[in-house]
Amino acid sequence: MLQTMTRWHSLEPADAGTFGTASQVYRFPIRLRVPPARVWESLASDESLAAWGLGVRRLTWTSPRPFGVGTNREVVLPLGFMTVREHFFRWDEGSGYSFYVEAANRPGLRQFAEDYVVEPDGDGALLTWTIAIEPKRRLAPVMKVLGPVDKVAFGQFATGAKKYFAKNP
Amino acid sequence: MARWYPLGAGDESFFTTAPHVYRYTMHLPVPPARVWESLTSAHSVADWTPLLKSIEWTSDLGLGATRTVVLPLGALTFHEYFFRWDDGSRFSFYAVEANRPLLRRFAEDYLVEADGAGTRFTWTFALEGNRMSGPTLKATNAVNAALFRRIAHGAKGYFAANP
Numbered sequence: 434m435l436q437t438m439t440r441w442h443s444l445e446p447a448d449a450g451t452f453g454t455a456s457q458v459y460r461f462p463i464r465l466r467v468p469p470a471r472v473w474e475s476l477a478s479d480e481s482l483a484a485w486g487l488g489v490r491r492l493t494w495t496s497p498r499p500f501g502v503g504t505n506r507e508v509v510l511p512l513g514f515m516t517v518r519e520h521f522f523r524w525d526e527g528s529g530y531s532f533y534v535e536a537a538n539r540p541g542l543r544q545f546a547e548d549y550v551v552e553p554d555g556d557g558a559l560l561t562w563t564i565a566i567e568p569k570r571r572l573a574p575v576m577k578v579l580g581p582v583d584k585v586a587f588g589q590f591a592t593g594a595k596k597y598f599a600k601n602p
Numbered sequence: 603m604a605r606w607y608p609l610g611a612g613d614e615s616f617f618t619t620a621p622h623v624y625r626y627t628m629h630l631p632v633p634p635a636r637v638w639e640s641l642t643s644a645h646s647v648a649d650w651t652p653l654l655k656s657i658e659w660t661s662d663l664g665l666g667a668t669r670t671v672v673l674p675l676g677a678l679t680f681h682e683y684f685f686r687w688d689d690g691s692r693f694s695f696y697a698v699e700a701n702r703p704l705l706r707r708f709a710e711d712y713l714v715e716a717d718g719a720g721t722r723f724t725w726t727f728a729l730e731g732n733r734m735s736g737p738t739l740k741a742t743n744a745v746n747a748a749l750f751r752r753i754a755h756g757a758k759g760y761f762a763a764n765p
Contacts, residue, residue, distance in 0.1 A: 488738040539675045574652040585748040
């Protein structure tokens with residue numbers, strides 16, 4: 434229903450440096466009681482994060498396997514708030530990946546990128562999730578006010594990940 | 603090209619019975635008349651926070667007044683109907699329709715009371731999701747609470763800067 438009137442807005446590419454320089458960067462280390470291989474398996478699965486019970490409405494890998502640098506994905510965020518087209522610019526099989534959003538169906542973002550790192554942590558895994566956001570100037574005041582809300586939102590993600598792997602070890 | 607999705611009517615009881623009720627009470631260092639003046643001004647609470655992109659009254663003010671509210675990014679637009687209007691102290695609306703089929707019911711209540719030399723202001727948001735959004739609204743409860751809190755507390759910054 435929303436898709437029929439989708440208008441795409443392009444974002445600028447990001448790179449590893451964006452996670453240090455963007456005006457808003459959120460980093461969440463999440464300790465999980467499953468081996469790193471299990472976390473990676475889930476991250477790279479067909480459902481990926483959509484299985485984690487966070488309200489992601491739809492997640493579609495739009496590139497064929499095997500996935501790697503250059504792979505694309507389309508994700509409909511919770512409540513259909515936004516649909517984003519993601520482009521993976523880092524892919525280290527088994528240990529992490531990064532993407533930036535190439536296009537979104539809503540205006541306001543100049544850059545948006547996420548980074549996932551999976552490492553061994555005792556007999557479990559440490560997933561470090563980083564989000565970098567650079568709003569367009571017009572939206573900067575909104576994003577600034579939203580800072581504490583984003584923090585709660587992304588924090589929910591950490592809780593969701595823990596719950597998911599507790600239930601699906 | 604806008605398509606409108608109707609919402610169900612609400613009444614006073616909805617502010618206690620809705621599946622999600624978010625209530626924020628705060629002290630404002632200005633007299634109640636100043637708060638009421640701002641609530642009923644041209645941009646109303648859109649002057650308080652960047653989280654409301656625009657507000658436009660589409661009728662005379664008073665019981666039965668109507669308003670159009672647009673959220674940032676055009677994420678959501680509501681047409682609102684004021685079903686309670688106690689001049690100077692309180693008004694409440696429910697959303698009649700929205701440009702996205704996100705909610706079954708949505709209502710807000712604004713209460714302005716004297717509090718010493720200032721005002722005790724209470725802003726209540728009440729919502730009910732539909733079959734599609736219901737479970738997500740539950741899952742995102744903490745986020746929505748933070749969001750509404752952020753909107754409501756815009757009042758503090760506004761009246762500090764515009765006494």
